[in-house]
Amino acid sequence: MTSTETRPTNDADETPLPVRDALGSSTQTLVSRRPRRRRKPAKEAEDRGIASGADWRRRSVRFPLGTSQIVLLVFLVVAGLGPILWLAKSAITPTQDTLRTPIALFPHGVDWANLATAWSTVHIDVQFVNTLWVALGSWLLQVLVAATGGFALSVLKPKYAGIVNGLVLGTLFVPAVVLLVPLYLTILHPPLIGASLINTFWAVWLPAGANAFNILLVKRFFDNLPREIFEAARTDGAGPFRLFWSIVLPMSRPILGVVSVFAIINAWKDYLWPLLVLRDPAVQPLSVRLPTLQRAIELDVYLAALAISTIIPIILFLIFQRLFLRSAGLGGAVKG
Amino acid sequence: MGLVRMLHSAPAPTPCFPTKDLLLMTTIAKAPPSTRVRQRRTPMTWVRGGGLSNLVFLLPLLFIFGAFSWWPIVQAVVMSFQKTNLVTPALFVGWDNFARVLRDPLFFTAIKNTGYFALLALIFGYPVPLVVAVLMSEVRKWKGIFSALAYLPVVVPPVVAVLLWKFFYDASPTGVFNVMLSWFGIGPQPWIQSAASAMPSLVLEATWAAAGGTIIIYLAALTGVAPELYDAAEVDGASIWRKIWHVTLPQLRGVLLVTLILQIIGTSQVFLEPFLFTGGGPANSTVTILQLIYRYAFQNSLGGNYGAATALSIMLAVFLAVLSWVYFKATKAWSTN
Numbered sequence: 001m002t003s004t005e006t007r008p009t010n011d012a013d014e015t016p017l018p019v020r021d022a023l024g025s026s027t028q029t030l031v032s033r034r035p036r037r038r039r040k041p042a043k044e045a046e047d048r049g050i051a052s053g054a055d056w057r058r059r060s061v062r063f064p065l066g067t068s069q070i071v072l073l074v075f076l077v078v079a080g081l082g083p084i085l086w087l088a089k090s091a092i093t094p095t096q097d098t099l100r101t102p103i104a105l106f107p108h109g110v111d112w113a114n115l116a117t118a119w120s121t122v123h124i125d126v127q128f129v130n131t132l133w134v135a136l137g138s139w140l141l142q143v144l145v146a147a148t149g150g151f152a153l154s155v156l157k158p159k160y161a162g163i164v165n166g167l168v169l170g171t172l173f174v175p176a177v178v179l180l181v182p183l184y185l186t187i188l189h190p191p192l193i194g195a196s197l198i199n200t201f202w203a204v205w206l207p208a209g210a211n212a213f214n215i216l217l218v219k220r221f222f223d224n225l226p227r228e229i230f231e232a233a234r235t236d237g238a239g240p241f242r243l244f245w246s247i248v249l250p251m252s253r254p255i256l257g258v259v260s261v262f263a264i265i266n267a268w269k270d271y272l273w274p275l276l277v278l279r280d281p282a283v284q285p286l287s288v289r290l291p292t293l294q295r296a297i298e299l300d301v302y303l304a305a306l307a308i309s310t311i312i313p314i315i316l317f318l319i320f321q322r323l324f325l326r327s328a329g330l331g332g333a334v335k336g
Numbered sequence: 337m338g339l340v341r342m343l344h345s346a347p348a349p350t351p352c353f354p355t356k357d358l359l360l361m362t363t364i365a366k367a368p369p370s371t372r373v374r375q376r377r378t379p380m381t382w383v384r385g386g387g388l389s390n391l392v393f394l395l396p397l398l399f400i401f402g403a404f405s406w407w408p409i410v411q412a413v414v415m416s417f418q419k420t421n422l423v424t425p426a427l428f429v430g431w432d433n434f435a436r437v438l439r440d441p442l443f444f445t446a447i448k449n450t451g452y453f454a455l456l457a458l459i460f461g462y463p464v465p466l467v468v469a470v471l472m473s474e475v476r477k478w479k480g481i482f483s484a485l486a487y488l489p490v491v492v493p494p495v496v497a498v499l500l501w502k503f504f505y506d507a508s509p510t511g512v513f514n515v516m517l518s519w520f521g522i523g524p525q526p527w528i529q530s531a532a533s534a535m536p537s538l539v540l541e542a543t544w545a546a547a548g549g550t551i552i553i554y555l556a557a558l559t560g561v562a563p564e565l566y567d568a569a570e571v572d573g574a575s576i577w578r579k580i581w582h583v584t585l586p587q588l589r590g591v592l593l594v595t596l597i598l599q600i601i602g603t604s605q606v607f608l609e610p611f612l613f614t615g616g617g618p619a620n621s622t623v624t625i626l627q628l629i630y631r632y633a634f635q636n637s638l639g640g641n642y643g644a645a646t647a648l649s650i651m652l653a654v655f656l657a658v659l660s661w662v663y664f665k666a667t668k669a670w671s672t673n
Contacts, residue, residue: 048563049474050579052570061576065474072471076485079544084488086512087500102512141400149397158390164398171405175656177605177626177649181633181642182408182415191403210405215397240389271495271608276634287495291612294499303503306496317484317491325483328490328549329556 084310091115091307095300114304122297124286124305130201131285131309134274135267137201138208142263143256145209150218150252151244155230165219171212180272183207187277203277208267214259217330221255222248258327261320268313416647421640433647437632443648445620446628449610452535453542453624454603461543461550462599466592468547469554470584483552490548498612501541502528505613528613531621538609538622546602550595557591558584597663601656625652 055061090098092114093107118124149168153161187203188196197203225248233247271287278284281292286309293302317324382388416433420426437443472482489497504512505527514524527537565583574582585592607626610616616623625648633645 048566049558050470050566050584051474051576052566054570055576065576068471069475072468073482073485076468076482080485080488080548083497083500083504083544084492087496099510102510103515145396145400148393148395152390152393152397156386156390156393158387158394164394167406168397168401171401171409173657174409175601175605175649175653177629178412178646178653179405179408180629180649181640181645182411183404184633185411185642186403186408191407206400207404209396209400212401212405240386240393244393265491269493269495272611272630287493290495290499306499310492310496313491313493314488317488321480321484324491325487325552328487328552 084314087303087307087310090300091304093300093303095298098299098303111300114300115308117301118297118304118308122293122301122305124289124308126282127284127286127289128308130283131268131287131312133201134204134270134285135264137205138267139260139263141205141209142211142214143259146211146214146218146259147249147252147256148244149215150222151248153215154219154222155225155243155248156240165215168212168215171210172216179207180276184276198277199280199283201283204267204270204274207273208263208270211263214262217258218252218255221252225251257320257323258330261323261327264316265313412646412650415642416650417643419643421642429643433643434651436641436644437648437651440628440644442620442623442628446623446625449535449620449622450604450606450624453539453606453610454600456536456539457542457603458596458599460539461547462596464543465547465550466554466588469551469558470580472551473555473558483555486551487548489545492545494545494608495612497545498541498609501544502613505537529618531619534614534618534622538613541613542603542606542609550599553591553595554588557588561587593667597660601660604652604656 051061051065056065086103089107090102092110092112094109094111097104097108119128152158153165153168187207188198190197197206229247229251230243233243238246268285269287270285274285275288278288281289290305290309293305297305415426417428417430418426419429419432468486472479472486475482492500506512506514507524507526507529508514509518509524511524511527513527517523517525526533528534561584565587566579569579569583605626606624607630610622610624610627611630614622616627629645629648629652632641632648634640
């Protein structure tokens with residue numbers, strides 16, 4: 001309701017159709033159907049874009065702008081969705097069909113067996129489960145480190161918190177490539193443990209936990225929580241563990257959601273690091289295994305394997321679209 | 337360990353504020369008074385004052401960062417001055433590793449190729465997301481569909497994306513892209529098969545894979561532009577183009593500056609595309625710095641030359657640090673205006 005009444009100046013500008021404007025602002029649910037007024041009641045106080053309502057009513061603006069948006073939509077469908085749809089189609093198309101007419105809209109014969117072959121004969125299932133393990137472990141560890149670390153640095157604030165925080169943020173400025181070799185040697189001869197971590201999931205999980213970006217995000221979030229709540233809880237006799245478990249964790253679900261998205265997607269995407277430390281195909285995730293399959297198996301099965309590896313991230317994206325896009329925007333906001 | 341030292345110095349009666357102030361002013365400013373009041377000397381009071389639980393909560397962070405971030409960083413610097421093969425004890429060799437890298441004829445090829453990749457990525461990938469984001473911000477219906485479509489390629493696992501595009505780049509006349517070109521009467525292109533077109537092909541895929549993220553960042557920045565500014569511009573009679581030029585772009589300046597340097601830092605560490613598309617070929621035309629590091633350390637028939645690999649990675653890191661520093665100095669006046 002509020003968003004429609006925030007801009008009296010604009011209504012004053014829009015002299016041509018005062019009656020419809022008055023209607024528009026009183027029956028705000030109908031507004032979205034008419035292109036010339038502002039969008040649906042926006043979540044954030046975002047009433048208008050660059051083009052004003054008056055601009056949109058002008059033919060010289062509406063036509064090129066509308067056309068360019070339609071062109072943009074077509075472009076996005078072709079560029080964004082096209083390759084994925086092509087992969088989906090080719091996953092169930094026989095090899096010869098894909099080779100002869102690569103961009104036919106429909107396959108001449110649907111070959112569902114490709115998916116089954118890739119899954120059970122080529123044993124993509126092993127790598128699929130491995131990928132899930134890699135993602136799950138990285139996620140758990142990242143959430144654990146970020147939540148406890150952020151809590152300690154932001155809420156408990158021991159004297160040395162400033163130093164620790166500085167050291168954590170400092171790692172953001174070190175390119176990942178610097179860590180490549182020494183980290184590999186650390187995994188080869190880990191401190192305290194003795195046995196090499198090569199070919200174990202720990203080799204991926206542990207370094208994934210050292211994510212300064214997560215700490216930064218969570219600490220910022222905790223910094224913005226009202227201090228009065230912590231003081232009140234302390235007055236009521238809550239110790240730090242109680243404070244963490246019953247007060248801070250339940251309040252930090254949004255930011256932990258963002259951390260989770262980053263953690264899972266990064267685990268799914270990672271290639272170079274798992275390639276180095278997971279040499280045994282039995283523990284490799286999909287990303288490491290797929291390039292080696294290329295020469296070994298038939299094209300249609302290979303494309304089916306590619307499609308299978310893409311399904312989970314896309315499904316996750318479609319379900320948690322808001323969270324994904326917010327995280328992506330947040331990433332820029334923090335970096336900026 | 338340093339951890340123990342911190343543990344003991346924590347209950348010291350005279351806190352040294354100046355250094356901490358420098359590191360993180362906000363932490364001190366907001367520190368609740370309760371943490372400062374109950375400080376005495378004995379370990380018992382330290383525990384009762386929350387010192388132990390503080391440490392328990394910090395322990396995962398200290399352990400993980402210590403073992404897998406801080407220590408390896410220190411090691412990287414040390415190793416760049418060492419000759420080590422993991423069998424015999426490491427030997428300090430001064431600047432030998434750096435000299436070895438500088439003498440490598442591939443070194444300058446790698447720099448040239450990485451620079452070329454970064455430049456092309458800037459030309460392809462910097463303006464397009466901005467234009468798309470500005471257009472998308474004006475969309476009034478189904479905005480969500482636009483952003484979802486734009487972000488979709490980012491969700492595809494990069495390895496899958498590269499392998500898929502590798503198939504699209506098939507140089508035969510029946511390759512996917514070549515068939516599409518034939519619709520416009522353009523003959524088949526060699527794509528990643530020729531030294532001249534390999535790098536642009538790699539950049540094209542990399543841009544496709546990364547643009548969605550940048551678009552979403554710009555979109556988030558665009559919603560942050562105060563509508564009053566447009567109102568004011570309209571009062572002054574500004575057209576759409578003038579509004580974009582005089583309001584939108586200046587308002588996005590901060591984000592644009594940061595994404596530019598982040599893109600340069602990111603593309604100078606490109607690995608996946610050259611590694612999976614071409615393996616550095618044809619004729620070393622796509623060997624990048626990271627590939628060289630990988631070759632030194634992990635693809636060496638004589639055993640890993642870890643010294644040369646770390647030396648090169650330190651050189652890259654120092655270069656990027658200096659570049660960012662100069663960049664932020666140079667653009668400071670412009671960005672705060």
